[in-house]
Amino acid sequence: MRARVGVATGPGTSALHAIVISGEEAASLVTALLSKPAPSGSCYANILSSEGETIDDCICLRWPVAGEVSAEEMFLLSTHGSPLIQQQVLERCTELGANEWRGPIQLFTNGSTSDSQAVAEAVSSRVRLEALDRLPHAASAEICEFLLVQASGFGFAGEIGRWRDHSPEISRVERLLELSSLGLRLVEPPRVVLTGVTNAGKSTLFNALIGEDRSIVTAVEGTTRDLVTAHAQFSGWPCTLVDGAGIRSTSDEVEVEGLRRLQQELDRADLILELLSPGQSSLQEGRRDRTLTVFSRCDEWGGDTRAQATLDGICVSGLTGEGVADLENAIIQELHGGREIPLDEPCPFLSSHVIFLQEILQALRSGNDIEQCLNRFMEGAVDCHR
Numbered sequence: 183m184r185a186r187v188g189v190a191t192g193p194g195t196s197a198l199h200a201i202v203i204s205g206e207e208a209a210s211l212v213t214a215l216l217s218k219p220a221p222s223g224s225c226y227a228n229i230l231s232s233e234g235e236t237i238d239d240c241i242c243l244r245w246p247v248a249g250e251v252s253a254e255e256m257f258l259l260s261t262h263g264s265p266l267i268q269q270q271v272l273e274r275c276t277e278l279g280a281n282e283w284r285g286p287i288q289l290f291t292n293g294s295t296s297d298s299q300a301v302a303e304a305v306s307s308r309v310r311l312e313a314l315d316r317l318p319h320a321a322s323a324e325i326c327e328f329l330l331v332q333a334s335g336f337g338f339a340g341e342i343g344r345w346r347d348h349s350p351e352i353s354r355v356e357r358l359l360e361l362s363s364l365g366l367r368l369v370e371p372p373r374v375v376l377t378g379v380t381n382a383g384k385s386t387l388f389n390a391l392i393g394e395d396r397s398i399v400t401a402v403e404g405t406t407r408d409l410v411t412a413h414a415q416f417s418g419w420p421c422t423l424v425d426g427a428g429i430r431s432t433s434d435e436v437e438v439e440g441l442r443r444l445q446q447e448l449d450r451a452d453l454i455l456e457l458l459s460p461g462q463s464s465l466q467e468g469r470r471d472r473t474l475t476v477f478s479r480c481d482e483w484g485g486d487t488r489a490q491a492t493l494d495g496i497c498v499s500g501l502t503g504e505g506v507a508d509l510e511n512a513i514i515q516e517l518h519g520g521r522e523i524p525l526d527e528p529c530p531f532l533s534s535h536v537i538f539l540q541e542i543l544q545a546l547r548s549g550n551d552i553e554q555c556l557n558r559f560m561e562g563a564v565d566c567h568r
């Protein structure tokens with residue numbers, strides 16, 4: 183068999199497809215298809231038509247990578263997912279000599295020789311599928327790359343696969359647990375909630391941060407009542423941004439309900455952006471540790487006010503865009519301590535991984551074998567509510 187091509191996952195929220203190319207001639211086909219030679223690990227490249235025009239850009243991942251067991255060599259191309267683009271890529275592959283994939287796409291085989299090895303591979307396989315399963319819902323190219331890495335031998339799936347031969351060191355499991363907060367925040371984006379008095383400029387800033395005219399803006403106080411949510415991403419880090427009712431005392435039934443819902447959001451927010459005017463006191467005293475002070479409508483101030491406010495918080499104008507980039511950096515700093523998305527090392531990305539690793543750590547510290555933890559993970563017996 184020369185090369186064959188098939189669709190591993192359909193379009194998701196971010197309209198991404200994963201296309202698999204495998205077979206003896208897969209590497210030469212990928213080299214002809216992409217603007218770069220077939221990678222030994224992963225690469226970012228353009229998919230080219232027969233005329234050398236770009237059909238789409240993609241992340242291309244090769245496996246098996248060193249030490250992995252696999253049915254055959256494969257390339258996974260994560261492309262953008264309009265059906266037209268997918269069709270064009272498949273047609274180009276056929277043009278280059280690939281056959282259409284028939285039957286289920288199996289990403290690797292079980293090459294283990296004992297039960298304990300089999301269960302490590304089964305866990306690795308499950309983690310790989312968990313990563314690929316989330317691929318169509320990736321909100322940014324960085325998250326897509328992160329998931330592809332975690333599914334590969336370089337990522338968390340690969341690391342667990344290597345536990346088939348030897349248990350991990352305690353310090354290694356501790357390191358994975360340390361990284362997990364970053365992975366979790368890529369897959370379960372943190373909630374960032376805007377608050378402030380009516381007309382503070384929340385909806386204007388919300389629209390500026392998502393780059394879209396989503397929330398209604400008027401000069402009328404109390405314009406926003408219901409919660410408005412949107413996906414945003416800052417330097418690849420995803421978050422769910424929430425706009426809501428402005429704080430004021432009111433007897434309007436709809437606004438009172440809007441304020442009640444906003445309070446619920448503020449209680450569970452990972453980060454609160456509190457819009458204040460210079461000299462105004464915070465209403466988030468009990469939530470100080472997760473509140474960022476934002477002085478809004480800064481285009482309206484004189485020089486002295488600006489100088490003072492700059493010392494106390496971030497000055498922003500949703501109207502002119504001034505300070506919005508600084509605010510985005512401050513959000514990343516608050517949520518992730520300014521850390522980069524981990525793209526070149528294994529990183530757990532689900533809360534079930536954290537519980538699994540905590541159990542592994544406990545077993546290692548007590549001098550026990552990890553096989554039972556691996557089995558529990560596979561049985562889904564991990565108790566998420568402990």
Ligand SMILES: Nc1nc2c(ncn2[C@@H]2O[C@H](COP(=O)(O)OP(=O)(O)OP(=O)(O)O)[C@@H](O)[C@H]2O)c(=O)[nH]1
Nearest residue numbers: 380381382383384385386404405406428479500501
């Ligand atoms: N000059 C200036 N005007 C702004 C700015 N942000 C908002 N505005 C104006 O202020 C008014 C209220 O803006 P919104 O964004 O709706 O304020 P809000 O905080 O969402 O108000 P509510 O939904 O009523 O709580 C509108 O007329 C906006 O054009 C700003 O940065 N500079």
Ligand SMILES: [Mg+2]
Nearest residue numbers: 384385405406
């Ligand atoms: Mg509003």
